[in-house]
Amino acid sequence: FIWTRKLFGDKAALLATFLFSFSPTVIAHSRLVTTDIAALCGIMVTLYFYIRYLDNQSPKNFWIAGIAFGFGQLTKFSVFLLVPFVVFLAVVWAFAHGQKLSGMIRMGWKALLIIIVGFVVIVGPVYQVHLLGYDGQKQKADAALALNSYGNRLFADPVIWASDKPILRPYAQFGLGILMIFQRNAGGNETYFMGSVYKEAVKSYFPIVYGIKEPIPFLILFGLAVIGLFFRYARAKEWQLRSWIKNHFAETAILMWVFSYWAASISSNLNIGIRHLLPVYGCTAILIAGWLTVMYTAIKAKRAYLIFVGVMCAWFLAETIMVFPYYLAYFNEFAGGPAGGHRYVVDSNLDWGQDLKRLSDWVDSQDIPKISLDYFGWADQNYYLGKKFNGISGGQYTSAQQFLADNPGGGFIAVSATFYQTSIASNHYYSWLEQYQPVAVVGNSIFVWHITR
Secondary structure, rough: OHHHHHHHOOOHHHHHHHHOOOOOHHHHHHHOOOHHHHHHHHHHHHHHHHHHHHHHOOHHHHHHHHHHHHHHHHHOOHHHHHHHHHHHHHHHHHHHOOHHHHHHHHHHHHEEEEEEHHHHHHHHHHHHHOOOOOOHHHHHHHHHOOOOOOOOOOHHHHHHHHHHOOOOOHHHHHHHHHHHHHHHHHOOEEEEEOOOOOOOOOOHHHHHHHHHHHHHHHHHHHHHHHHHHHHHHHOOOOHHHHHHHOOHHHHHHHHHHHHHHHHHHHHHOOOOOOHHHHHHHHHHHHHHHHHHHHHHHOOOOOOHHHHHHHHHHHHHHHHHHHHHOHHHHOOOOHHHOOOHHHEEEEEHOOOOOOHHHHHHHHHHOOOOOOOOEOOOOOEEEEEEEHHHHOOOOOOOOOHHHHHHHHHOOEEEEEEEEEHHHHHOOOOOOOOOHHHOOOEEOOOOEEEEEEOOO
């Protein structure tokens, strides 16, 4: 709200806050103990105070920017992408203000100093606290084990070497986290996507998932906002790129971050959920609200425009209210709604084990004495289902005959959407269930069948 109001005014600020706060994806992940929303917060704080420093390069703003940067680095290892970005942003600022190569280099060094402040004042001390009671030799041994298969030893070996050095230990531990993220990315992830299972990332994954996970009225407003951007550019008194960036630097910086993060996400080797795009959700809300406001000032049919935007906002709000409380499983009408999303993607887009308690409630309400469950999640299945729980795994039952051999009188079998869709598209362990109609779909993420002779 504060940042949008500063750039585009009160009405835009209210609209940006509305679009952000009622996003099903934001609501779904705000209540989870994961790093995705934290990363979004850290990035927004870092960019806001860093851009404020570039606009007013006082010693006070320098230190605040450094502290904000350090805070951002604590939220999620992927926020390390801000390191090259803030340096690049400093160079862009110098370019926009007509500085020559020496001035760009000088601004780049200032950006590096802010990065150093963030690590020395915030990251190092916080990681040092986490190392209390953790022996240096053990830390080094653990780092060597974790990075044993890391390809580029130019990065891995210095981290291992520094892991038992008193002053460097906290930074080595942070560096270990960064390298493990790169290692995880290189390894890829088995992903179900639109009827197929992929071992490596698919470039179209994030654009398509974004297109089916965001409410349609939001996407319409997004498209309208892009038109608003052209209005903003067309109305500029100066068409020269340098002048444009200078006069709209914060807006340009936000847009560059959105493009940069999208590019990094599409080129990464991990396709496990739209949550990985959350670091751009705040910036996207700012830009959409701002450009829609700019378009309002330029358009002649203001009343019709306001009515249209109002209808889109009402539709957007209705979508969010109607999907309660299944926000994680939200899909728009392009995908057939929450009930149809599993045909396109699963994993954290739909199924993170969040419906185990709902399954337990359903089993109790149906007075079912026993249920076989292949569960994609981390909750304690025995705790929720008790003696009614019979744990199974993919491949244990590959036909109705095998299931009935263990359940002569018939029985219930439940499979999480992630395991079911992945199986249908790859190993076919659960293909035999396609001939049966589920008796229940719990929270859109757990399918339940009743198998009888």
